[in-house]
Amino acid sequence: MKLHLGGFHDCTAPSSDKIFIKATGGGAYKFADLFKEKLSVSLDKEDEMECLVTGANFLLKAVHQEAFTYLDGQKEFAQIDPNDLYPYLLVNIGSGVSMIKVDGDGKFERVSGTSLGGGTFWGLGRLLTKCKNFDELLELSHQGNNRVIDMLVGDIYGGTDYAKIGLSATTIASSFGKAISDNKELVDYKPEDISRSLLRMISNNIGQISYLNALRFGLKRIFFAGFFIRGHAYTMDTISVAVNFWSKGEAEAMFLRHEGFLGALGAFMSYEKQCLDGLTVNKIPQRFPISVSSAGNKIYCSMNGKSNGNGNESIECTVYGT
Numbered sequence: 001m002k003l004h005l006g007g008f009h010d011c012t013a014p015s016s017d018k019i020f021i022k023a024t025g026g027g028a029y030k031f032a033d034l035f036k037e038k039l040s041v042s043l044d045k046e047d048e049m050e051c052l053v054t055g056a057n058f059l060l061k062a063v064h065q066e067a068f069t070y071l072d073g074q075k076e077f078a079q080i081d082p083n084d085l086y087p088y089l090l091v092n093i094g095s096g097v098s099m100i101k102v103d104g105d106g107k108f109e110r111v112s113g114t115s116l117g118g119g120t121f122w123g124l125g126r127l128l129t130k131c132k133n134f135d136e137l138l139e140l141s142h143q144g145n146n147r148v149i150d151m152l153v154g155d156i157y158g159g160t161d162y163a164k165i166g167l168s169a170t171t172i173a174s175s176f177g178k179a180i181s182d183n184k185e186l187v188d189y190k191p192e193d194i195s196r197s198l199l200r201m202i203s204n205n206i207g208q209i210s211y212l213n214a215l216r217f218g219l220k221r222i223f224f225a226g227f228f229i230r231g232h233a234y235t236m237d238t239i240s241v242a243v244n245f246w247s248k249g250e251a252e253a254m255f256l257r258h259e260g261f262l263g264a265l266g267a268f269m270s271y272e273k274q275c276l277d278g279l280t281v282n283k284i285p286q287r288f289p290i291s292v293s294s295a296g297n298k299i300y301c302s303m304n305g306k307s308n309g310n311g312n313e314s315i316e317c318t319v320y321g322t
Contacts, residue, residue, distance in 0.1 A: 020044045022267040024051040051266030053100060053108045056090050056223065058265060059258055067223065067254045070236040071244065078254055089219045091210045092262070093226035095119030099213050112213045114206065118228030121202045128198070129191035137195055138232050144196030149189060151177025175201035196234075203235050207242025211251055222253055227260040 021035075023043040035041045059066045065077040090100040090108075097117040102108045122134050131137040147170075153162050154169030155178070161169045174180075176197060179189075206224075214222050222243060229235055236255055243253040256262075 018042060022046060022270060024048050024263045024267040046267045046270045048263060049098065049100060049108065049110055050106075051263045051270065052092050052098075052225075053090065053102055054105075054266035054269055055262035055264070056225065056256070056266075057085070057102070057105055058269060059256060059262070060085055060223070063258070066257055068257070069240065069252055069254055070233065071240040071252075072237065073233065085221075087217070087219055088221035088223060089210065089214045089217070091206065091222060091224045091226075093117050093206060093224065093228035097206055097209075097226075099210060101213075101217055101219070111217065112209065114209055116202060116205055118202075118226065121198055121228070125195055125198055128186065128194050131191070131195070135230075138199070138230065138235075140192045141195040141199045141234060142192075144190065144192035144194070146172075146193065146197040146200045148193045149176055149178050149197040150174065150200070151180075172200065172204070175204075199235060200238055203238035204242045207239040207253065208246050210239075210253075211243045211246045214251055215247070220251055222251060223256060224253055225256045225259040225262050229255060229259050231259070 019039075019041045021041055021043055023032075024046045025048045028043050028045045032043045032045075035043055060080050061082040067078040067080055069076050069078060086107075087101060087103045089111075090102055092098045092100065095118055097114045098110055099112040100108050101111045118134075122137060125131055125137040129137065129140065131140060150172045151174040152169060153167045153171045153173050154160065156173055157169070159169060161167060167173075182188075210222055210224070214220070224236075224239060236253070240253040243251055258265075
């Protein structure tokens with residue numbers, strides 16, 4: 001994603017001897033002094049939740065095939081009508097998880113969340129497997145078998161379902177539950193099995209809590225974003241299964257192709273609050289031209305068409321004051 005800013009001839013800009021960068025999230029506060037000391041750059045801080053919602057609204061309205069479902073290994077793009085987008089639940093999975101009810105441009109409320117998120121997966125995974133980075137831990141989970149560690153319904157009921165209440169034999173009854181009865185130590189378990197079980201536990205929990213909040217507010221659309229997902233097939237599939245199970249098929253999890261950039265995009269778009277009467281976003285070369293409304297202004301956009309190797313087309317934006 002490339003973002004360019006220009007054309008602010010009539011705006012009151014900061015002094016030319018000072019460099020300002022839009023930033024959001026906890027790091028904008030935590031590392032502000034470091035940026036100023038080492039790079040002579042000042043961070044212009046924007047509200048994290050507002051930036052997430054602004055970025056999500058923009059992508060869902062402006063980017064062709066931004067949202068998709070993923071279940072049982074099948075990826076299907078969702079048709080989103082910009083005029084019938086709201087309300088929806090935005091679940092942003094970072095170190096922790098925030099669940100935001102979005103009712104329109106600039107209209108949102110953080111309704112719930114959980115401390116069991118990406119940071120939990122990475123923190124416990126690092127302690128239990130000795131993986132050195134998040135991506136290594138995710139990759140390790142590809143090779144694992146969570147049934148070695150998780151206690152299933154079938155383990156409790158002699159290999160059979162608990163059909164009376166709708167639980168199959170393969171349903172997880174207790175994450176890491178077999179570690180209770182097995183006469184084993186940590187070194188006896190494979191790191192890949194631990195990683196798989198841990199990922200399943202975190203993703204299942206997020207999926208269930210998300211659906212319960214959607215049910216609480218009568219929301220049918222649930223969009224999941226944040227760098228925890230990273231286009232990881234097993235993560236998306238587990239979240240989807242959890243939403244499908246608890247909703248009895250009435251709701252579905254949807255994911256965003258540019259999941260990790262909502263906050264950055266929202267912070268970038270905050271320039272319009274300062275000195276733009278209109279906002280024009282151009283992506284080059286132009287493709288899928290769409291006109292959408294954002295905070296009362298017109299945005300004209302199209303897709304770049306370049307692939308980053310993940311199946312995601314890149315976005316290249318230039319913002320001009322008019």
